Amino acid sequence: MAAQKLPADFLWGMATASYQIEGSPDADGRGPSIWDTFSHLPGKTADGLTGDVATDSYRRRDEDVALLKQYGVKSYRFSISWSRIIPLGGRNDPINEKGIRWYSKLIDELLEADITPFVTLYHWDLPQGLHDRYGGWLNKAEIIADFVNYARVCFDAFGDRVKHWLTFNEPWCIAILGYGRGVFAPGRSSDRSRSSEGDSKTEPWIVGHNVILAHASAAALYRTEYKQRQGGVIGVTLNGDMALPWDDTDECREAAQHALDFSIGWFADPIYLGHYPTYQRALLGDRLPTFTPEEIALVHGSSDFYGMNTYTTNLCKPGGDDEFQGNVQYTFTRPDGTQLGTQAHCRWLQTYPEGFRLLLNYLWNRYNMPIYVTENGFAVKNESSMPLEQALKDTDRVEYFQGNCEALLKATHEDGVQIRAYFPWSFLDNFEWADGYQTRFGVTYVDYATQKRYPKESAWFLSKWFKEHIDSQEPTKCSGEQVHSMPRANGATANGRL
Ligand code: PNW
Numbered sequence: 001m002a003a004q005k006l007p008a009d010f011l012w013g014m015a016t017a018s019y020q021i022e023g024s025p026d027a028d029g030r031g032p033s034i035w036d037t038f039s040h041l042p043g044k045t046a047d048g049l050t051g052d053v054a055t056d057s058y059r060r061r062d063e064d065v066a067l068l069k070q071y072g073v074k075s076y077r078f079s080i081s082w083s084r085i086i087p088l089g090g091r092n093d094p095i096n097e098k099g100i101r102w103y104s105k106l107i108d109e110l111l112e113a114d115i116t117p118f119v120t121l122y123h124w125d126l127p128q129g130l131h132d133r134y135g136g137w138l139n140k141a142e143i144i145a146d147f148v149n150y151a152r153v154c155f156d157a158f159g160d161r162v163k164h165w166l167t168f169n170e171p172w173c174i175a176i177l178g179y180g181r182g183v184f185a186p187g188r189s190s191d192r193s194r195s196s197e198g199d200s201k202t203e204p205w206i207v208g209h210n211v212i213l214a215h216a217s218a219a220a221l222y223r224t225e226y227k228q229r230q231g232g233v234i235g236v237t238l239n240g241d242m243a244l245p246w247d248d249t250d251e252c253r254e255a256a257q258h259a260l261d262f263s264i265g266w267f268a269d270p271i272y273l274g275h276y277p278t279y280q281r282a283l284l285g286d287r288l289p290t291f292t293p294e295e296i297a298l299v300h301g302s303s304d305f306y307g308m309n310t311y312t313t314n315l316c317k318p319g320g321d322d323e324f325q326g327n328v329q330y331t332f333t334r335p336d337g338t339q340l341g342t343q344a345h346c347r348w349l350q351t352y353p354e355g356f357r358l359l360l361n362y363l364w365n366r367y368n369m370p371i372y373v374t375e376n377g378f379a380v381k382n383e384s385s386m387p388l389e390q391a392l393k394d395t396d397r398v399e400y401f402q403g404n405c406e407a408l409l410k411a412t413h414e415d416g417v418q419i420r421a422y423f424p425w426s427f428l429d430n431f432e433w434a435d436g437y438q439t440r441f442g443v444t445y446v447d448y449a450t451q452k453r454y455p456k457e458s459a460w461f462l463s464k465w466f467k468e469h470i471d472s473q474e475p476t477k478c479s480g481e482q483v484h485s486m487p488r489a490n491g492a493t494a495n496g497r498l
Contacts (some may be wrong), residue, residue: 013073016076016426023051023056031127034093038184038187050431055429078118082125086137086378121147121166123169124184148221172239181200188203235372260362312352316330405469445459
């Protein structure tokens with residue numbers, strides 16, 4: 001075999017999300033989102049900071065695109081702020097042409113720079129109007145109709161140029177962090193020290209169910225009314241970290257599978273296999289909503305690919321009462337007392353490239369879909385308190401990406417996993433939700449006092465690595481769709497939809 005490379009049409013790029021970078025919450029008629037409201041409540045974010053300014057990317061669009069071009073990315077993953085497009089959010093509310101124009105311009109600039117736009121419709125910033133009007137994600141019929149309407153406006157406005165759509169970013173986070181733990185907007189929880197409203201026993205499962213249906217409905221709309229004409233792909237992206245047994249016992253092996261059932265299977269099993277995981281159904285009983293036959297027919301097969309956001313690996317033991325983790329306990333400490341990998345700034349993240357490779361294999365074998373890695377990244381410990389020169393030498397982040405890029409190559413060539421894209425998180429340091437600005441995930445350092453951008457070593461590492469590891473020959477095109485030369489290792493038949 002020739003030197004191990006990724007196919008010529010492999011997409012690599014960098015990722016962001018609207019509320020984390022844009023700022024300018026009132027510009028050009030934008031309406032408020034639940035993250036505006038939530039981040040302005042006392043005590044909800046570290047240091048009480050908000051996304052009011054963030055990386056000021058609404059005003060620095062041209063500069064940001066120029067930097068992406070300098071990095072040599074082939075694609076840029078960003079999200080659209082729903083309340084810039086429809087300030088109040090609903091299907092009978094006015095559409096904001098100025099908001100549409102801003103994203104339209106961004107898309108044009110990207111294409112001009114030879115960068116493929118990869119667009120997320122929903123990265124957590126629900127229009128506040130819809131939360132106030134009917135409870136947002138809790139109201140199945142209303143939210144599905146409004147999301148589908150919003151998706152239609154976006155397909156109409158951008159679909160002539162956007163060929164890669166993600167309906168939702170990380171439904172698990174939307175449901176569990178927003179309606180269970182109450183640490184993300186809208187902050188509902190049974191924990192009355194956090195929230196005066198909410199029921200963590202039921203609401204997350206209802207919200208997850210409604211998000212699945214909203215995703216499937218928008219994908220169905222795209223496929224019936226747009227796909228033929230516009231020729232793109234649409235799918236959902238799920239968060240999920242590898243789960244490994246803490247030790248070699250059957251109990252720990254089982255616990256690891258249970259962890260995967262609750263983090264990934266909750267969404268991926270209905271979407272790719274047509275039912276909720278058995279273990280999840282058993283644990284939650286009738287608190288987990290059921291799909292009607294018509295609904296599951298809509299949901300099953302509703303994603304053209306597997307959208308994968310992943311950061312780390314957890315070692316799993318049975319027990320505990322954290323239902324959101326499937327009553328599994330996570331640790332990074334091995335039985336011999338050593339740590340799994342290098343600790344990040346966030347408690348929940350350590351490096352472990354072997355786990356990344358194992359997860360790619362797990363997803364490929366279980367769901368049989370080509371994989372787009374839409375997020376993967378690392379926050380260096382205490383980067384915010386370092387002098388600039390030191391922060392720019394982000395060795396831990398470089399090692400993280402180096403390990404995972406090598407794992408990606410091995411998964412492709414040695415394991416036969418079909419991987420089509422890789423997006424490091426994130427293009428820029430940005431508003432890290434409840435963690436505020438102390439946690440920096442960027443491959444570009446942002447000095448928030450001046451808004452100046454400084455490439456970190458990891459940005460140049462990635463730029464060079466992908467340049468060296470993507471085949472330079474032109475991709476073979478077949479009626480506008482990608483043809484892949486990679487064999488499917490497990491002999492599964494290719495999915496007819498792609
Ligand atoms: C993802 N956790 O969120 C998001 O898609 C990004 O917007 C975010 O900035 C990035 O990961 C880094 O955190 C997550 O607590 C947030 O396990 C929290 C968790 C996982 C992912």
